[in-house]
Amino acid sequence: MLRGQLRPALMITVVLCVLTGMIYPGIVTGLAQTLFPRQTGGSLVTVNGKVVGSALIGQPFTRAEYFHPRPSAAGSGYDATASAGTNKGPTDRKLADTLIGLRVDSALTEYSIQRGSVPSDLVTASASGLDPHISPANAQLQVLRVSRARRADSAAVRRVVDAHTEGRQFGIFGEPRVNVLLLNIAIDSTFPMPSAATAAAASSTH
Amino acid sequence: MTMNGWVQILIFSLVTLAVAKPLGLYLMRVFDGSSGFLRLLERPIYAICGVDDKEDQHWSRYLGSLLLFSLASLLLTYVVLRLQHLLPLNPQNFPALPDRQAFETAVSFTTNTNWQSYSGESTMSYFSQMTQLAFHNFVSAAVGLCVAVALLRGISRRGEEARGRLGNFWVDLTRGTLYVLLPACLLLSLLFVQQGVIQNFTPYLDITTLEGAKQTLAMGPVASQEIIKQLGTNGGGFFNANSAHPFENPTPWSNFWSMITIFMIPSGLVYLLGRMARNVKHGWSVWAAMFVLFFGGVSATYWAEARGNPIHAARGIDVATTEGNPGGNMEGKEVRFGIANSALFAVVTTDASCGAVNAWHDSFTPLAGLVPMVNMQLGEVIFGGVGAGLYGMLIMVVLTVFIAGLMVGRTPEYLGKKIQAREVQVTMLYILAAAASILVFTAISVVSKNGLAGLNNSGPHGLSEILYAFSSATANNGSAFGGLTAGTYYYNTLLGIAMLFGRFALIVPVLALAGFLAEKRVVPESSGTFPVSGVLFSTLLVGVVLIVGALTFFPALALGPIVEHFLMGTGVLF
Numbered sequence: 001m002l003r004g005q006l007r008p009a010l011m012i013t014v015v016l017c018v019l020t021g022m023i024y025p026g027i028v029t030g031l032a033q034t035l036f037p038r039q040t041g042g043s044l045v046t047v048n049g050k051v052v053g054s055a056l057i058g059q060p061f062t063r064a065e066y067f068h069p070r071p072s073a074a075g076s077g078y079d080a081t082a083s084a085g086t087n088k089g090p091t092d093r094k095l096a097d098t099l100i101g102l103r104v105d106s107a108l109t110e111y112s113i114q115r116g117s118v119p120s121d122l123v124t125a126s127a128s129g130l131d132p133h134i135s136p137a138n139a140q141l142q143v144l145r146v147s148r149a150r151r152a153d154s155a156a157v158r159r160v161v162d163a164h165t166e167g168r169q170f171g172i173f174g175e176p177r178v179n180v181l182l183l184n185i186a187i188d189s190t191f192p193m194p195s196a197a198t199a200a201a202a203s204s205t206h
Numbered sequence: 207m208t209m210n211g212w213v214q215i216l217i218f219s220l221v222t223l224a225v226a227k228p229l230g231l232y233l234m235r236v237f238d239g240s241s242g243f244l245r246l247l248e249r250p251i252y253a254i255c256g257v258d259d260k261e262d263q264h265w266s267r268y269l270g271s272l273l274l275f276s277l278a279s280l281l282l283t284y285v286v287l288r289l290q291h292l293l294p295l296n297p298q299n300f301p302a303l304p305d306r307q308a309f310e311t312a313v314s315f316t317t318n319t320n321w322q323s324y325s326g327e328s329t330m331s332y333f334s335q336m337t338q339l340a341f342h343n344f345v346s347a348a349v350g351l352c353v354a355v356a357l358l359r360g361i362s363r364r365g366e367e368a369r370g371r372l373g374n375f376w377v378d379l380t381r382g383t384l385y386v387l388l389p390a391c392l393l394l395s396l397l398f399v400q401q402g403v404i405q406n407f408t409p410y411l412d413i414t415t416l417e418g419a420k421q422t423l424a425m426g427p428v429a430s431q432e433i434i435k436q437l438g439t440n441g442g443g444f445f446n447a448n449s450a451h452p453f454e455n456p457t458p459w460s461n462f463w464s465m466i467t468i469f470m471i472p473s474g475l476v477y478l479l480g481r482m483a484r485n486v487k488h489g490w491s492v493w494a495a496m497f498v499l500f501f502g503g504v505s506a507t508y509w510a511e512a513r514g515n516p517i518h519a520a521r522g523i524d525v526a527t528t529e530g531n532p533g534g535n536m537e538g539k540e541v542r543f544g545i546a547n548s549a550l551f552a553v554v555t556t557d558a559s560c561g562a563v564n565a566w567h568d569s570f571t572p573l574a575g576l577v578p579m580v581n582m583q584l585g586e587v588i589f590g591g592v593g594a595g596l597y598g599m600l601i602m603v604v605l606t607v608f609i610a611g612l613m614v615g616r617t618p619e620y621l622g623k624k625i626q627a628r629e630v631q632v633t634m635l636y637i638l639a640a641a642a643s644i645l646v647f648t649a650i651s652v653v654s655k656n657g658l659a660g661l662n663n664s665g666p667h668g669l670s671e672i673l674y675a676f677s678s679a680t681a682n683n684g685s686a687f688g689g690l691t692a693g694t695y696y697y698n699t700l701l702g703i704a705m706l707f708g709r710f711a712l713i714v715p716v717l718a719l720a721g722f723l724a725e726k727r728v729v730p731e732s733s734g735t736f737p738v739s740g741v742l743f744s745t746l747l748v749g750v751v752l753i754v755g756a757l758t759f760f761p762a763l764a765l766g767p768i769v770e771h772f773l774m775g776t777g778v779l780f
Contacts, residue, residue: 012380013279015255022337024391029406040405040406041404051411052415054413061416063417083327084447090517091572117524118523119532120523120535126450133542136529140530168210176530184416
């Protein structure tokens with residue numbers, strides 16, 4: 001049953017390890033970095049020549065003048081070295097009462113909306129904890145706060161949000177969404193904050 | 207549920223159907239040796255490794271080769287993970303893995319499970335990911351292919367000539383890797399990169415965010431590993447968040463291809479069954495049975511998740527899905543995938559033995575979490591893992607033929623071969639071994655302090671977490687109710703044993719069955735032969751799969767997700 005099989009077992013382990021574990025990823029890296037250099041490095045976004053993040057990785061925003069991302073369970077929030085969800089189950093008390101319950105309450109006050117009309121992504125943590133997107137409904141709710149903080153016309157802010165609302169891919173795949181970082185960069189360039197106002201708005205955040 | 211959601215599910219189903227025949231035909235040419243465009247690479251491998259590629263191995267020798275190879279590659283990975291801190295390509299200076307975790311991880315990747323009790327981005331060096339984990343992603347899938355092809359040869363060869371011989375393991379392993387997995391991965395990994403999956407060896411990147419905070423972006427050679435993770439139905443994520451992580455699965459399009467690549471080879475293998483059995487209709491009948499089970503699972507999961515959680519709805523969430531609001535249960539889901547793609551992915555990954563996740567099953571509503579669990583407990587026979595799905599389903603086919611034979615009182619035959627005591631014994635051994643591993647380990651864990659210590663949720667959901675873990679480990683799936691703290695001596699050891707058991711205690715009976723069938727003469731079909739194609743056969747097959755599963759696991763499921771579903775309806779919290 002095993003006679004003469006030890007050498008093939010050991011050698012083929014080494015050969016296939018080199019082939020699939022070293023040569024193959026080497027070839028993929030070479031091809032990918034030649035063809036798609038931006039993507040291989042993480043689709044980084046620069047503002048005024050400085051890298052401010054990745055278009056694919058959500059980052060924390062807490063100031064009133066920015067659109068806010070979804071709640072995150074990655075580390076202490078949007079820790080891109082500790083991707084994670086809450087993993088809380090459907091009958092978990094902390095999830096229902098503390099995490100979702102308190103977020104709903106603060107959303108009801110902040111956006112003066114009815115209980116029962118909170119967009120589901122606004123108060124739930126994403127799977128990765130790094131979700132770069134929010135739903136269009138979530139973004140629309142935040143327009144008023146952002147335009148007030150920037151003393152901008154809310155209709156003008158809404159137009160920027162609409163321009164940054166992505167439809168389904170090829171019209172079919174996935175769901176409509178808004179990339180928070182890219183939207184905030186566009187908002188910054190369209191409605192710049194005077195430096196004093198930035199500080200004032202920053203101190204008024206909750 | 208939305209119209210668009212169903213359209214996406216329909217498109218996915220059609221593509222899975224469309225790839226079956228071309229891929230099946232290609233697999234046939236690979237494993238009968240007629241495809242030879244990589245001979246220049248193949249020949250030297252046999253020469254270096256001392257493989258006699260003309261040898262036709264008896265089933266016991268085929269099994270011996272498989273076990274020796276698995277052992278050798280398992281030990282290599284254990285050693286590398288233990289010495290990780292001394293090896294190159296470790297820009298974050300991660301230390302060696304502790305013994306319990308190195309053992310479990312080596313087992314996990316050797317058995318095509320890819321259960322992970324660690325977070326990739328804070329544990330594994332690029333060297334470990336690439337040369338060990340990705341390497342196992344290739345070869346454990348290739349081993350699955352070998353077993354499935356060996357069983358098909360056992361079924362189709364004439365006993366007078368074959369006398370229990372099933373082909374050559376070393377050749378099948380090499381050809382499966384070279385001709386099937388590598389070319390597909392080279393091509394499709396570029397599609398992933400184009401969509402935004404990263405592929406580099408740079409240290410983690412420190413950036414200053416727009417608000418001036420610090421953020422560190424984890425990096426790595428992800429795309430090359432991501433594609434084989436799906437194509438080989440492995441499922442071990444480069445990062446903790448797996449296919450929910452935007453660097454692993456950045457867009458709906460990459461998500462679509464992730465799911466297609468999970469089902470691609472399993473779907474093609476079912477067509478191969480029909481061709482090798484010289485009964486194409488039989489292949490399609492098995493395919494249809496699988497599809498019915500798949501579609502039922504998707505419908506149930508999508509319905510439950512789109513309906514959302516009444517407790518959370520009472521707190522104030524709008525659960526109605528519209529163009530602007532994802533609705534449903536979005537806890538543990540990504541906006542770009544929404545409800546439909548998260549439900550579909552969960553079913554695909556557990557129908558197959560993949561285990562990649564793009565949403566956390568732990569946070570699913572109870573019935574939506576039940577479906578992935580049941581999929582694994584049924585033995586992942588719904589398209590299933592690469593190779594493993596087909597041989598698992600063929601065990602069910604043999605059982606179906608046997609039961610049908612009992613009903614009409616004739617010796618059952620399967621494709622011209624009599625199914626007798628020995629064959630039924632190994633078939634039952636397969637079914638009992640899987641069930642015993644899941645239920646016994648779960649039972650031990652719920653009454654032991656160490657078992658309960660890992661829970662992240664209490665009440666019936668706690669039982670579900672443990673039941674899910676052992677279902678996943680035994681079925682070599684690798685997905686988790688991720689809340690369970692599995693990185694302990696207790697779980698590393700027990701889950702490692704469950705994975706070994708779920709892989710090899712099932713492969714032994716399968717190869718034995720293949721060998722027994724390869725010793726049998728073919729008897730001509732008669733009027734009393736039970737037809738193995740058509741609606742009647744597919745219905746019976748679906749019935750057998752569901753009844754065997756239900757009888758075995760219903761009591762445990764009733765105490766976990768089913769009771770939780772009713773408690774959720776009445777607003778009970780734990």
